[in-house]
Amino acid sequence: MAIDGIGHSGEGGISSKASEFHEISEAHSYAQTNIQLYKQLKSVGYSLDEINHVRKAYDLAKELFACLYCPSGKTFLAHVVGVGSILGSLRISSNVVAASLLHEVYESGDFGEGWSLDQKKTLVRETVGPKTEQYIGEYQALEWSRSTIPVIRNRITYLNPFERDVLMVRLSSELEDLLDGGILFCPDAETRRLHFRNLGHLHVEMAELLGYPTLAVEFNKALKETCEATSIRPIIPDGARTSPAPFRLIPLPYTYPPIMVIRHCMDHGIKRLAKTLRLATIMVFVMGTYSSNIAHWLTTYFQSTSGG
């Protein structure tokens, strides 16, 4: 599903390029960065207030998902933006789009040490509002596994609108993982592929039953391409974990051992000290050389002003 004006590859660039090697036909056109998402939401008719609401969610996501990567090596922020973009293209409520940007925040977001779930919920509620927070909480509570997916599929007609929206966030998240062949770059690519081979058809059915046939078609296509791809190459940077969960790459200055911290501090301190000393030396030199002249100028100046 192409969205006019959002044809820029952004974060998906490397994946989309790689996807050609994996027989995945073309790069998808969903947003992968915040500003692409705003542009898309505007083009499909969201109001400024609604986009602003999504922006607030992004600003929080940016802090809490800092340095977090999907197992495929794609930034987690790009993933959540992609999910928001899929939902935005279906013109779903801005509360759901905002919730999609924070959909795994209680599980993967870094709030700092010692935060209870209640404290986390309060922060999210204060930032994006109670309704959006409700979606996030419900998403967290939705069990999504080999055993629960068929159950959810069977009782889909009994779900209320709120639960259906939460399910849409989940389906969009799954689709986003498939769209750029992302799962082929994960360390557990084969397990994931097997999961989709066995249960992928249920995802497609659920999208249809929820009333989004275009999403179902897209899901089907992405599924087929991912399952038929032959080449699988995970991206695992040095030092990153090989677990199938999202991982965090701490910025290098924050991984210094204590001795490096001291060295780093000293470097800055010495530079500042040297600068101050240099300035002081110049001032002393100037004062020493020109002190008699300066005194003469000052005397003349004061004499002339008092005389005037």
Next chain:
Amino acid sequence: MGNSEGDLDYLRGAYAFVMQILSGHVQGYGKSFLSHNVGTASILASLGTPIQVVAAGLMHNVYEGVDFGDGHTGITPSHQKTIVRVVGKEAEGFLATFNTLRWNPDLYASIRDHLTDYDLFQRMTVLLHLADHLEHNLDNGTLYFHDDESAGRRKNYEVLVEMAIILGYPVLGNEIQRVHQEHEGIQIPVEFKPLHTPAYRKRIVPKSCRRRYDLQLKGAVAPCLHRLQQGTASLYGEIRPTLKTVRNWFMPI
């Protein structure tokens, strides 16, 4: 695009390096630098440039204020060695030239006039700059800066279009022209712009990591501070430097 599996492995290595080194780096309006770099590389790949240029696009800003893990930024022999190890000498050459070529809107005309005299490295570096410029503008990114900054970044773009044509990439020139013309009628609401200037680059560090870093710093500095406090207390009575003041003085992050 016809690239081989070897090329893909090469780019994968470059990406793995960049994702570590640019982790947490975002632009003022919230877009991650990694996204920008991937976008730049994608533009260069779509133009059919050699794979080393694509890799250079993926890493084009690593010499600009990025800590390599040794406490230093910018071009240093050890940083260059690291880059050579990851992407080879040629791509590193592009990066070094990219960093040393003076590039601002007032110099565009002069660069354009001398473009035919440039060697391959310099020409490819100019191409890198053009791709970088296009990527910044492609999703209206430059409009999210404050007005002066935004206008400065769009100044003299017509010369960039000419440069792209001279370099043999008219498609790139047309694209630069198209995005700038599109920008004419767009107004970004003020609440979408960053609160503070300059907001070109900032690093967002995970919150728990910040705490750990503080603790680490405290562990390293606290014994010295304690001794300093004891010394100054006996000499001057109540002068007691705190960890915060010392940290701010030494390390204004």
